[in-house]
Amino acid sequence: MKTAVISxxxxxxxxxxxxxxxxxxxxxxxxxxxxxCVIKDELFLxxxxxxxxxxxxxxxxxxxxxxxxVMACGIVVRSIAPYIKDKVSDPAVVVVDEKGQHVISxxxxxxxGANKLAREVAWLTGGVPVITTAxxxxxxxAFDVFAVENGCVIENIEDLKYISSELVNGGEVGLYTDCPLxxxxxxxxxxxxxxxxxxxxVVLSNxxxxxxxxxxxxxxxxxxxILGIGCKKGTPKEAIESAVDDxxxxxxxxxxxxxxxxSIDLKKxxxxxxxxxxxxxxxxxxxxxxxxxxxxxxxxxxxFVKKSVGVGSVSEACxxxxxxxxxxxxxxxxxxxxxxxxxxxxxxxxx
Numbered sequence: 442m443k444t445a446v447i448s449x450x451x452x453x454x455x456x457x458x459x460x461x462x463x464x465x466x467x468x469x470x471x472x473x474x475x476x477x478c479v480i481k482d483e484l485f486l487x488x489x490x491x492x493x494x495x496x497x498x499x500x501x502x503x504x505x506x507x508x509x510x511v512m513a514c515g516i517v518v519r520s521i522a523p524y525i526k527d528k529v530s531d532p533a534v535v536v537v538d539e540k541g542q543h544v545i546s547x548x549x550x551x552x553x554g555a556n557k558l559a560r561e562v563a564w565l566t567g568g569v570p571v572i573t574t575a576x577x578x579x580x581x582x583a584f585d586v587f588a589v590e591n592g593c594v595i596e597n598i599e600d601l602k603y604i605s606s607e608l609v610n611g612g613e614v615g616l617y618t619d620c621p622l623x624x625x626x627x628x629x630x631x632x633x634x635x636x637x638x639x640x641x642x643v644v645l646s647n648x649x650x651x652x653x654x655x656x657x658x659x660x661x662x663x664x665x666x667i668l669g670i671g672c673k674k675g676t677p678k679e680a681i682e683s684a685v686d687d688x689x690x691x692x693x694x695x696x697x698x699x700x701x702x703x704s705i706d707l708k709k710x711x712x713x714x715x716x717x718x719x720x721x722x723x724x725x726x727x728x729x730x731x732x733x734x735x736x737x738x739x740x741x742x743x744x745f746v747k748k749s750v751g752v753g754s755v756s757e758a759c760x761x762x763x764x765x766x767x768x769x770x771x772x773x774x775x776x777x778x779x780x781x782x783x784x785x786x787x788x789x790x791x792x
Contacts, residue, residue: 442533442554444507445469449494452539453511456566460509460537461486463565467505469497495520507533507558514545521548528552528585529598535559541566550574551585581608582627582792584643588661591790593645594697596660603657607641615639617653619646620663624792645790647698649690662697665786667767668723669760670704670714673778678716684776685717692771692783700786701726703763705733705755726763733758741773760784 444466448457454470461468469488502524510517533555534548546559563570576583615633635652642655706727718725737754756773764786771783
């Protein structure tokens with residue numbers, strides 16, 4: 442987590458230095474206070490500023506995963522207000538008083554990680570973490586925290602409030618999953634089966650065809666799919682996007698569950714694939730012919746492909762190699778100049 446600690450006073454800068462050094466964070470403090478309290482070998486952490494505070498916030502707000510302010514809460518609220526968007530994209534914001542007595546999780550408590558960060562900072566300062574999110578206060582399951590901790594994506598974040606509200610107010614929520622779980626569900630989260638038995642439900646699956654019905658259903662997509670791809674040189678992004686869209690729909694799988702695109706290293710700079718991955722926010726991994734050869738005998742091979750790139754299987758082999766303990770679930774499908782295959786990682790999700 443890329444973190445910045447920001448202070449406005451001498452005492453605040455002393456505490457910011459302590460927090461920043463322990464968290465390996467960038468520290469922003471007024472130049473005249475930096476000169477009085479900074480240890481020389483810690484200078485690389487410090488960014489003295491002489492600009493207006495509002496100008497600094499405009500610069501840093503979207504440049505860090507987390508911001509820790511050592512100052513009054515009101516100053517922070519007024520300064521960040523113009524830049525707040527939503528709970529998915531906003532950075533974690535934590536506010537600490539100058540003595541480190543109270544550490545307030547102000548913004549993005551769950552998805553951004555501010556609640557967890559507030560507890561960590563409070564441990565460093567000897568203070569008290571101030572957490573106000575209802576699920577934490579009432580000690581009920583927070584599905585956004587579950588998603589973050591298990592590397593999942595919530596498809597319809599706008600419906601999370603209905604699920605959380607039902608749990609906070611003593612109701613029951615159904616949970617259907619085709620993924621292995623470890624741990625114990627709280628009493629008011631009921632392991633359910635389609636078509637569903639509760640007013641509100643949660644589905645944890647990479648499948649888009651789960652016949653679960655409820656007044657509100659929260660869809661959590663596990664990042665457990667690896668999409669193997671092979672293509673002709675110069676294939677445009679638009680063609681790749683069209684093929685992937687058709688392939689995922691044909692196999693009833695969510696693109697949000699794709700953890701990596703995987704191919705042979707000859708394609709590491711293939712413009713169409715690189716642009717597609719950047720546009721969709723998916724990591725692109727490539728593997729050498731030697732690595733692919735170690736398992737290609739498990740798949741159908743093509744003499745033409747072998748002559749072209751040195752191996753007989755690209756999409757299927759790379760899909761399996763790209764994940765940890767992955768199993769091929771959707772054999773290769775050929776499109777014009779493109780082949781796609783899908784593997785699924787065998788993962789356990791922790792409650």
